[in-house]
Amino acid sequence: MRTRVVRFAEWTRPVPPVTREIASALPEDDEGRPPVLFVPGYGHAAWAFAEHWLGRAAARGYPAHALSLRGTGGSGASPVTGLRAYAHDVVQVAAALPRRAVLVGHGAGALVVQHALARYPARAAVLAAPVVDGWPALGAALRANPLGTLPALAGGRLRLSRRQLFGPDLPEEQAAAYVSRVERMPARAQWQLVLHRAAEPAVGHPPVLVLGSPDDRVVPRSSLDRTASRYGGAPLLFPGMGHDLMLDARWEEPIDALLDWLDKETAL
Template sequence: MPGAVRAGPGGRAALPALMLTLETIVRRPARPRAGAPRLLLVHGICVGAWVWEEHFMPYLADAGFEVHALSLRGHGASAGRDRLDDWRLADYTEDLRRTAAALDDAPLVVIGHSLGGAVVQDWLRGGGKALGAALLASVPPWGLAWSAWQMLWSAPDLFQQMLRLGGDAAALDPAVMRRNLFSDDLPDADYARFIARTGGESRRVGMELQGWRPFAPAPWRAPPMFVLGGAADRFIGADAVRGSAAYYGVPSLLVPRMAHALMLEPRWEAAARPLRDWLERLSSHP
């Protein structure tokens, strides 16, 4: 793609998208795996590409994969934060489309967490081509309306926080978010670093994620899929994970004692390992 700037072996790149600049973080393997696809990671609500940087990116690069993580517009170091509530799911999907197009038509696997899973599915629905796609604690194909109803009864404090979600993350109660995003054994210092980097989210996208407009591809048009969630996730419950897997006709995997922010959890490797294993099988049998 003209104007794309590529990062070094472990750096960042800026990519023009309309009038915006998007952040990508890149981690290249010291020993590339023969025939391995590139990986493109898409984050969830209120965060950015940085959530993948500490654990998942080096872990997957050590397995021989070239790993790219995108910050959607208004997130991380990408432009557009001042217009956050203007953005729609289609805008985030366009960010993924442009970033994927800049990767030289190389074989690609897209990996989405939470909101990022909805972006990945919307991209596939719009004709995005991938060797495979992984949904981690993802918004299910039918949206979040049923999950929100379940949350109202099972975690009413969290439901109230989600109603406040918007451009300013300072409106959220950090204690409630910690209790519901992470396992109890997350160190205080880790949570302090997380909350210091957390931003807001588009209210418009929050409404779209309820499922009022379809965003998932027809299952028979999807590439090979991988579906994983946390057994202790209060955002995306076990029923949603199993339902997503059933929709795409693949097994589901629920990681014991794993909460929603799985890439930052103390037991993050319990989620990364089965993803790596699936990627290795996929790249061995394209």
């Protein structure tokens, strides 16, 4: 497949600008390492990475940034939402960084990153617990949390449970605090998790790492395998963790593995 050069919708229906919330953690000396841009899944915002992963990445020498998608966190609301608008925001933020960035998408943010990669020549990409195969994810959500999932089928709010997001080791009080911060997403954005066009090929074919948990109650193991196989590899797995790898009790393990991989893939 060839990368599209002209996209008719970009000319006839441009994405309106919004203010964008960006959380950052910078090392004292990045030694030329590429910046890392974290993209949260639906309902989450930059805070989900600012909690642990931004600081960890900066401590390892990587300039680290996290974006709140439009309408979430401190980013401005917009009448236009969905994959095209979200991917546009990611590309705009990445293009403003001083060097070609590594894009890291979590959950539905991985789907956004896939679409952004068709428009931005990333240095590398990481898809963490990626929600890119909508129907399997919907089936898993219905089995794990039917009461929180069924309203979304009629345009209502998708409510993710503590059991879906976290493993058993995270203290209940901390889990409840995180769950309370998960925001409602527009119905259009929710439906696009299931009904969306496949992403176009990535510009420049950057290396892509897929990581997740075999115990994730949002993303089935089979989906992790399929996604990783599209990029010629196998998923890096963290048993015992839930969907929110960046907030769960053993959050250090996936981010350290991610950064170890980046050290090798982006070595100068």
